[in-house]
Amino acid sequence: MDRIPLEKKVLSENDRNAARLRESFKEHGILCLNLISSPGSGKTSLLERTLEHLPKGTRIAVLTGDIQTDNDARRLARFGFPAKQITTGGTCHLDALRVEKALADWPLESLDFLIIENVGNLVCPSSYDLGEAAKIVMLSVAEGEDKPLKYPSIFAKSELLILNKIDLLPYVSFDMTRAREYARSVHPGMEIVEVSCTTGQGLDVWIEWLEKRREAVTSAKIAD
Amino acid sequence: MHELSIASAILDAVQTEAEKRPGSRVTKVVVRIGALSGVEPEALSFGFSVLVQGTMLEPLALEIEAVPRRQRCPACDLTFDVVDDNLACPRCANGETILAGGEELDLAYLELEE
Numbered sequence: 001m002d003r004i005p006l007e008k009k010v011l012s013e014n015d016r017n018a019a020r021l022r023e024s025f026k027e028h029g030i031l032c033l034n035l036i037s038s039p040g041s042g043k044t045s046l047l048e049r050t051l052e053h054l055p056k057g058t059r060i061a062v063l064t065g066d067i068q069t070d071n072d073a074r075r076l077a078r079f080g081f082p083a084k085q086i087t088t089g090g091t092c093h094l095d096a097l098r099v100e101k102a103l104a105d106w107p108l109e110s111l112d113f114l115i116i117e118n119v120g121n122l123v124c125p126s127s128y129d130l131g132e133a134a135k136i137v138m139l140s141v142a143e144g145e146d147k148p149l150k151y152p153s154i155f156a157k158s159e160l161l162i163l164n165k166i167d168l169l170p171y172v173s174f175d176m177t178r179a180r181e182y183a184r185s186v187h188p189g190m191e192i193v194e195v196s197c198t199t200g201q202g203l204d205v206w207i208e209w210l211e212k213r214r215e216a217v218t219s220a221k222i223a224d
Numbered sequence: 225m226h227e228l229s230i231a232s233a234i235l236d237a238v239q240t241e242a243e244k245r246p247g248s249r250v251t252k253v254v255v256r257i258g259a260l261s262g263v264e265p266e267a268l269s270f271g272f273s274v275l276v277q278g279t280m281l282e283p284l285a286l287e288i289e290a291v292p293r294r295q296r297c298p299a300c301d302l303t304f305d306v307v308d309d310n311l312a313c314p315r316c317a318n319g320e321t322i323l324a325g326g327e328e329l330d331l332a333y334l335e336l337e338e
Contacts, residue, residue, distance in 0.1 A: 002248070002338070004241060006331040010233050010255065092226055124226035126262035127329060152309075153260040156293075156323055188311055188320045 014128055017096035021103075021131025028108040029221045031214045032116065034130050036154055037138035038147075039120030042164040044072045045197035046138065046206075047117060051079040053207050060113040063102055065094040067119060082106065093124035096131055112214060122147065126154040133217065134159040141165050141172055145179035152186040160191045160209060167196040230263055230329070231271035231286075237331055238281060245336065252285040252335040258328035259293040259306075293326030 009015055025032045037043050047062055054060060061082040064072040073085035086094060086102050099116065116132065118125040126135075137158035139147050142165055148155040155161065161183050169176065176194070183190050193209060195202035234255060242250050257263050265288045272286045293306040297313035303324050304314055312319045 001251075002336040004245075004334040004336060006237065006241070006333055008237075008331050010230055010237070010329045010331055013233070091229070123262055126260075127226060127230070149309075152293075153262045153327075156260050157327070185309070185311065188322070 011127065011129075014096050017100055018129035018131040021096055021100055022133075024108060025114070025131060025133070026217075026221070028111065029218055030108060030111050030114050031210075031217045032114045032130075032132045033210075033213075034116045034118060034125070034132035034135045035138065036118045036122065036125045036135060036158065037120060037140075038122050038143060041120070041138045041140040041143065042197050043117045043120070043138055044075055046162065046164065046195070047076055047115060048079070049197045049200065049203055050115070050207065050210070051076065051081055053203055054210075058113065059111050060115065061106065061111050062115050062117060063094075063099060064117040065098075065119045067091070072117065088119060092119055092121050093128050094118055094130060095128045099130050113210070122151040122154050126151075126157055134213065136160045136162060138162040138164055139179070141168050141174035141176070141179075143174075145175050146182055148179070148182040148186050155183055155186045155190070158187070158190075160193065161187075162206065163192060163194045164197060166194050166201060167199045227263060227267040228271040228275070231268055231275050234272065234286070234331065235275055235279070235281065238284065238334065241334055242281065248336045248338050250281060250284060250334050251337050252287055254287045254289060254332040254334070256289045256291050256328045256330040256332050258291040258326040260323075260326040261329040263329060265290065289332060291326060291328045294324045295321035296324040297321045 035043050062076050063084055065086045065088055067088050067090055070085035073083045076083035084102055086098050116130055135158040137154050180192055193205045195206055238250055238253050257265055269286055276282050276284050294303055295306055295311050296303045297318050299318040300316040302313055302315045311321050313321055
């Protein structure tokens with residue numbers, strides 16, 4: 001019996017595509033973020049509020065993934081920013097090749113931010129690199145506060161946790177202290193922002209985070 | 225459930241290797257799956273068994289080596305395997321440790337028969 005060592009990643013093809021995207025984002029000075037949550041946590045609402053709150057002249061585009069319908073892209077397009085839907089037709093996550101194809105006819109040189117709204121799912125998207133600078137995970141207080149313990153992979157890999165729908169806290173049994181503890185137990189030191197896309201509470205902190213993260217990209221580009 | 229597409233990528237890789245070696249048969253493929261890979265080993269085994277049926281590669285075994293999550297302690301520089309989801313450093317008890325592994329989703333090796 002012979003043994004043939006392979007020693008490569010199962011998703012090496014996706015990783016190659018993601019590396020190409022990452023290089024292209026870097027070259028164009030684009031901050032690319034991969035937004036991940038369960039269905040209904042408020043990803044599209046957060047993007048709507050973000051598009052409203054960003055200073056005029058900000059050059060941002062949104063790619064949104066769904067199994068069916070282009071409802072999200074239509075919701076976002078009315079803000080006048082480029083928004084495109086990737087309909088996966090049953091697949092539970094986006095991969096780098098789909099992102100690359102969707103971006104093919106977009107002028108990357110005219111963008112500062114690209115936000116990818118992944119398919120609503122806390123499991124599968126965590127395995128696929130899309131060339132993003134950071135993954136962001138969102139959890140709403142209408143869900144269980146133990147989500148970080150149940151889905152440690154996505155919470156460990158995401159740079160920021162956005163806790164959404166905090167206006168509902170008086171009506172739900174969500175334990176905010178525990179949620180924060182659980183998140184930091186799977187990701188020590190994890191950055192956390194609390195927001196309500198309905199009342200607008202906390203959105204300034206999120207926008208500040210975005211702008212700070214974008215400055216890091218710009219200064220890295222200048223340093224090159 | 226994306227284990228089916230992972231299983232399909234594994235089969236493609238085996239197929240490519242098998243074509244390079246006419247005259248021998250691949251009997252087993254060994255993959256390494258980290259605790260944070262986002263892949264459920266049972267679902268992967270199931271998806272794999274379904275996909276391999278009726279192909280030229282059948283019978284082909286899939287062996288999964290589970291890799292634990294690893295953390296590094298920035299205070300004492302120890303890298304350790306995480307046991308019972310406890311991320312605190314076992315040497316100096318520092319709780320602020322950094323992710324250092326467990327995201328593997330790797331093809332390790334193939335076993336062949338002449």
